[in-house]
Amino acid sequence: MRGAGSVAVIIDNQFRPTPASKLLPPVLDAIEAAGIDACVITANGKVFPLSESDIEQKVGRENLDRMEKLGIPLFQNEPRNADAYSYVGVTSRGTPVWIHNEVARRDVKIAIGQAQANHWGYGGGGKLIMPGVSADETIESNHCNFVPSPQTHYGALAGPMRSDIDEVATMVGLDATMNVLLDTRGRVIELNFGPHPSSHRLAIERFNEIYAYENPVQEHGQADIAICGVFAPTDHLFFHTGWGCMSADFVLKDGGTLIYCSPSPGVHTEVGDFPGLALMDLMKPYMPPTQENYQRILRDIHARAIQMWAGCIWVPIYEVMTRKHLKLVTLEENLEMAADIGIDATTSLDETFDEAMKTHGPDAKVIVLPFARYQLPKNMVRLEAEPLRFPQEAHA
Numbered sequence: 262m263r264g265a266g267s268v269a270v271i272i273d274n275q276f277r278p279t280p281a282s283k284l285l286p287p288v289l290d291a292i293e294a295a296g297i298d299a300c301v302i303t304a305n306g307k308v309f310p311l312s313e314s315d316i317e318q319k320v321g322r323e324n325l326d327r328m329e330k331l332g333i334p335l336f337q338n339e340p341r342n343a344d345a346y347s348y349v350g351v352t353s354r355g356t357p358v359w360i361h362n363e364v365a366r367r368d369v370k371i372a373i374g375q376a377q378a379n380h381w382g383y384g385g386g387g388k389l390i391m392p393g394v395s396a397d398e399t400i401e402s403n404h405c406n407f408v409p410s411p412q413t414h415y416g417a418l419a420g421p422m423r424s425d426i427d428e429v430a431t432m433v434g435l436d437a438t439m440n441v442l443l444d445t446r447g448r449v450i451e452l453n454f455g456p457h458p459s460s461h462r463l464a465i466e467r468f469n470e471i472y473a474y475e476n477p478v479q480e481h482g483q484a485d486i487a488i489c490g491v492f493a494p495t496d497h498l499f500f501h502t503g504w505g506c507m508s509a510d511f512v513l514k515d516g517g518t519l520i521y522c523s524p525s526p527g528v529h530t531e532v533g534d535f536p537g538l539a540l541m542d543l544m545k546p547y548m549p550p551t552q553e554n555y556q557r558i559l560r561d562i563h564a565r566a567i568q569m570w571a572g573c574i575w576v577p578i579y580e581v582m583t584r585k586h587l588k589l590v591t592l593e594e595n596l597e598m599a600a601d602i603g604i605d606a607t608t609s610l611d612e613t614f615d616e617a618m619k620t621h622g623p624d625a626k627v628i629v630l631p632f633a634r635y636q637l638p639k640n641m642v643r644l645e646a647e648p649l650r651f652p653q654e655a656h657a
Contacts, residue, residue: 267298267367271389273374274305275315276501278447278494282321284373284439289327300363301328304374304393305338307400307570312530336363340397352428354421356403359396360433369436376440376453376464378415378472378637380507380577381408382423385440386461387430392570395429403429404569405562408576415508416473416642418465427458440464442471445632447494462644469642476512476638477628483514485625486617488610489521489633499525499589500540505633506578506587511641512628515584518617521633522590522610537595541602543567544575548603550582588613 270288272281285301292299301320303311311319320328320335328335338361339345346359347366364370372389381388392400407413407422417423435457442451442464450471453464487509491502502523509519525537547554558576561567569576581587589599589606590613599606607613618625630636 265295265297265368268292268295268300268369268371269364269367270299270301271304271364271370271372271394272301272319273389273393274303274308275311275319276308276495276497277375277384278443279373279375279441280447280449281319281373282324283449284441284452285320285324288371288373288439289324289331289333292333293331298367299331299333300336300367301333302336302361302363302394303338304372304389305340306392306395307338307340307397309533310337310339315530336361338394340392340395340400343396346396349429349432352425352432354406354425354428356406356425356429357398358391358429358432359399360390361394361396364390364394364433370434371437371439372430372435372457373439374441376442376461376468377635378465378468378508379634380415380504380574381413381426382415382417382420382643383461383465383468385464386438386458387427387435388423389430389438390433390435391426391429399429400570401565401568404573405565408569408573409559409562409580412643414641415511415637416469418462418642418644420643427461430457442468445492445635466644469637469639472632472635473637473639473642476640478512478638481626483626484512484517484628485514485621486518486520486614486627487513488614488627488629489519490629490631491523491634492632496524497526497528497537498535498540499523499538499591499595500574502634503541503574503578505630505636506581508633508637509628509630510581510585511638512630513585517585518620519581519585519587520590520610520613520617521587524592525595526592527594536598537592538598538602538604540571541575541578541604542598543571544579545602547579550579552583555580555583588617 349358376385413422527537528535
């Protein structure tokens with residue numbers, strides 16, 4: 262921060278387990294030592310704002326008191342308030358970029374988040390800029406263009422969506438990122454801090470060393486049954502825990518049974534109450550999951566009839582459901598909503614597994630992914646851009 266006149270510190274939202282309260286003190290030390298203008302802003306994207314209790318848990322009471330003493334305000338992303346954003350330009354892939362004013366006007370921009378694999382490629386790094394502190398139009402443009410792409414998948418750092426995200430972050434002037442790696446109990450096991458985007462790249466390389474596994478498909482064939490588990494501390498909504506449906510897709514045959522165990526107790530805060538299957542009800546008009554109905558979804562994406570921030574998870578899950586049978590094992594309180602949407606749900610893993618074995622037979626191949634939201638096959642890692650490949654007839 263030496264020589265800088267101001268700094269924006271961007272932290273992730275209430276649905277990410279990054280322990281910002283423990284990571285902020287040394288950052289605040291540096292800000293205080295430099296005596297510069299600063300702000301902290303939560304990278305909500307289009308997620309509803311953090312409540313007062315969310316803020317206290319995320320930032321920490323001591324940090325909030327210190328920020329008040331130092332005159333460091335806390336902001337949250339408000340993507341539909343056009344006056345809160347500054348225009349930056351258009352990415353090489355055609356995404357118009359508007360960034361939160363409080364980030365745009367400061368000299369140094371630092372992001373603090375979690376590096377992990379997800380169905381967009383990877384989280385953390387530049388993702389705290391886009392969608393974190395971007396305007397609605399920027400988020401929707403990026404999501405509508407790239408969520409349905411086959412090149413947007415677990416492990417695809419070089420995929421079009423993650424590449425566009427990192428380009429937005431570069432255009433905005435993201436200087437450095439602090440990326441944490443977490444174990445399956447939400448505890449920090451490694452921390453990486455350095456310039457964007459190289460620090461994030463190093464963090465995900467290390468993530469893959471820990472969580473990516475040797476794909477058994479080549480030797481044993483695709484599984485008939487996949488059993489997926491999730492874990493606290495961010496298991497509130499299936500909208501977030503269900504990412505592993507897309508990871509399991511790599512190792513489960515079409516026509517197979519995807520048993521997804523997610524309690525999804527919902528979110529209950531001062532901001533509002535959200536059931537465990539909140540936002541998944543957006544797929545209801547397109548049920549049952551068929552290829553024909555998926556084409557309807559693609560048309561509605563093109564027509565902007567679907568808000569693709571809300572569709573960025575349920576649409577990929579839906580696409581998997583057109584080829585594989587999703588059986589959700591969840592809390593009893595979610596069964597009524599699941600039935601209304603058309604999602605096959607139950608409370609019993611044992612009964613579900615017995616049923617799947619009867620369907621696929623005693624020789625059924627079974628794979629267990631206990632941490633499905635994090636796990637990915639090593640052969641799906643795409644850290645470098647690859648040349649586009651076209652069907653042979655395209656060259657005729």
